[in-house]
Amino acid sequence: MEKELEGTTAASRLQSVSLNDWVRILEILREKIPRQSFDTWLKPTRFIGFEGKSLLVRVPSVDFLYIKDRYTDLLQESLLRLKLDCEIVFVPSDSEEAKENERQSQPTPSSPRSSKSKRPESGPAELNPQYSFDSFVVGDGSKFAFTAAHAIVERPGLTYNPLFLYGGSGTGKTHLLHAIGNEFTWKHPRASVLYATGEKFVSEMIESLRDKTMRVFRQRVRTVDVLLMDDIQFLSGKTRLQEEFLHTFDALLQRKRQVVIACDQSPRELTGLDEKLHSRLEAGLVADLQVPNFETRVGILHKKAAQEKITLPTDVALFIATHARANTRELEGALTRLIAWSSSQGLSVNIETAQTCLKHLLGTRAKMLKIGTVATAVAKHYHLPVTALKQEKSRSLAEPRHLAMYLAQQLTHASLSEIGRYFGGRHHTTVLYSIHKIEKLIKVDPIMRDTVEVLSTSLGHN
Structure with a gap:
C-alpha cells in the first residue's frame, strides 16, 4: 500500500514538473517569436501529460502540427536550455490519443499587457478606439515601425522626433497613428492630442484664411502635446500651406512636443515639397511598413x-x-x-x-496559372524533371520544391491543401513551412530574390 501511494505521489510530482516545464518553454518562445505568431500558433496549446520521455501537448487541430516544422530549432534550444531530456509531442485535440490522454489544461502565460487597468472606451473624437497597440498585428514588415511608435509614447518629444511612417495603402500607418494617440491619451489624460489628415489640415487652414481666424487656427495646432498628421502628401505643390505647416512643425519641436507623420512615400520620394520641409522630415526617424506576409x-x-x-x-x-x-x-x-x-x-x-x-x-488575380505550369518552370530552371519535385525525401531537392510551392501559392488559385497534394501528397502545413522558408530567403539572399523575379517574369507575373 505504501509503495502504491509512493508511486502515485511520484507520478503526480512528475506531471507537475512537466506542466511547469511547458510553461517555462512557452516563456522562452515568447521572447523569440513575434507576438502575432506566438498568439496564433502557441497560445492555444495546452499541456496534456507526460508519457515516458514524451511531453504531450494538445493543439486545436492537425493544422497546428505546423509548429513542429516551423519551430523545431527553437523548441530544441528551449529543451537544452532547461536541461530537459525529453521530446515534445503535439497531439491534435480531435485525435483519439488526445481524448484518451488529456489531463487538466494549464493556461499559457498571460500577456504582460493584460495586467493593465481597464482603458477608457474613447479618447479624442478624431481617434478610433479600435486602433490600439494591442489590436495591431506585428509582422516582419512592420516590427520596426511598431517598436518606434511604442517608444515615443514612453518618451514623447525626446525619442524619435519627428517620427515619419510610410508605406502603401492598407499597411497599418493610420492604425499606428491612432494607436499612438490612444495610448498617449490613456497614459497622459490631461495632455492634448491632435490627429488630422493632410486634407483636413488644408481644408481648415483655407477656411481660417477666408474667415480671418488664422490666430485661432495656429493656437489650436501649435499648442498640442502630440500632433499626428496622416497623408502629408496632400500638401505637395501647395507652397503657402507648406509654409504654415513648417512653422507649426518648428514650433512644436522647439517645445519638445511629439510630431508623427504618415505618408504613402518616403520623404526622399515625395515631390512638390519645400526643401526646408524635406529636410525636417528626414531629420527624424523614418520607418516603413510593408505589405504583411x-x-x-x-x-x-x-x-x-x-x-x-x-x-x-x-x-x-x-x-x-x-x-x-x-x-x-x-x-x-x-x-x-x-x-x-x-x-x-x-x-x-x-x-x-x-x-x-x-x-x-x-x-481579382489576373492570368492565374496551374500548379503544373509553375512546377514545370521551376524544374526547368533547376534542370530537373518535374517528378523530382514530388519525391518524398531528398535534401538536395528541398529548395527547388520549397520555391515551387511558394510560387504556386503566389501565382495560382490552388489552396494550400491542393498544392500539398500535387507535390507528393504533403500536408498543407508543410506547404506553409515552405512558403515561410522562401519568404525569409528572399529578404537575405539576393540569388533567391533574383530567381523568384526571373521565374515570376517568365510565368507572366512581375
Whole structure:
C-alpha cells in the first residue's frame, strides 16, 4: 500500500514538473517569436501529460502540427536550455490519443499587457478606439515601425522626433497613428492630442484664411502635446500651406512636443515639397511598413475574428490569407464580408462557405496559372524533371520544391491543401513551412530574390 501511494505521489510530482516545464518553454518562445505568431500558433496549446520521455501537448487541430516544422530549432534550444531530456509531442485535440490522454489544461502565460487597468472606451473624437497597440498585428514588415511608435509614447518629444511612417495603402500607418494617440491619451489624460489628415489640415487652414481666424487656427495646432498628421502628401505643390505647416512643425519641436507623420512615400520620394520641409522630415526617424506576409495575414485574421467574437477555422484563415494579400484592408474586408454573408444565410463559417462567398477574390488575380505550369518552370530552371519535385525525401531537392510551392501559392488559385497534394501528397502545413522558408530567403539572399523575379517574369507575373 505504501509503495502504491509512493508511486502515485511520484507520478503526480512528475506531471507537475512537466506542466511547469511547458510553461517555462512557452516563456522562452515568447521572447523569440513575434507576438502575432506566438498568439496564433502557441497560445492555444495546452499541456496534456507526460508519457515516458514524451511531453504531450494538445493543439486545436492537425493544422497546428505546423509548429513542429516551423519551430523545431527553437523548441530544441528551449529543451537544452532547461536541461530537459525529453521530446515534445503535439497531439491534435480531435485525435483519439488526445481524448484518451488529456489531463487538466494549464493556461499559457498571460500577456504582460493584460495586467493593465481597464482603458477608457474613447479618447479624442478624431481617434478610433479600435486602433490600439494591442489590436495591431506585428509582422516582419512592420516590427520596426511598431517598436518606434511604442517608444515615443514612453518618451514623447525626446525619442524619435519627428517620427515619419510610410508605406502603401492598407499597411497599418493610420492604425499606428491612432494607436499612438490612444495610448498617449490613456497614459497622459490631461495632455492634448491632435490627429488630422493632410486634407483636413488644408481644408481648415483655407477656411481660417477666408474667415480671418488664422490666430485661432495656429493656437489650436501649435499648442498640442502630440500632433499626428496622416497623408502629408496632400500638401505637395501647395507652397503657402507648406509654409504654415513648417512653422507649426518648428514650433512644436522647439517645445519638445511629439510630431508623427504618415505618408504613402518616403520623404526622399515625395515631390512638390519645400526643401526646408524635406529636410525636417528626414531629420527624424523614418520607418516603413510593408505589405504583411502570409503568416502575418493569418495573424491579422485571427485577431479580427476574436474582436468580432467569431471562431475562425484555421483552414478558412489560410484560404483568405492566400487569396486576399493586397493589403490589410482587403484582408479584413474579406473576413467582414464572410461573417456578414454567413450570418444572413444562416450558415456556419467554414471552408465551403468561404469559397462560395469569397469567389470574387479569385477573379481579382489576373492570368492565374496551374500548379503544373509553375512546377514545370521551376524544374526547368533547376534542370530537373518535374517528378523530382514530388519525391518524398531528398535534401538536395528541398529548395527547388520549397520555391515551387511558394510560387504556386503566389501565382495560382490552388489552396494550400491542393498544392500539398500535387507535390507528393504533403500536408498543407508543410506547404506553409515552405512558403515561410522562401519568404525569409528572399529578404537575405539576393540569388533567391533574383530567381523568384526571373521565374515570376517568365510565368507572366512581375
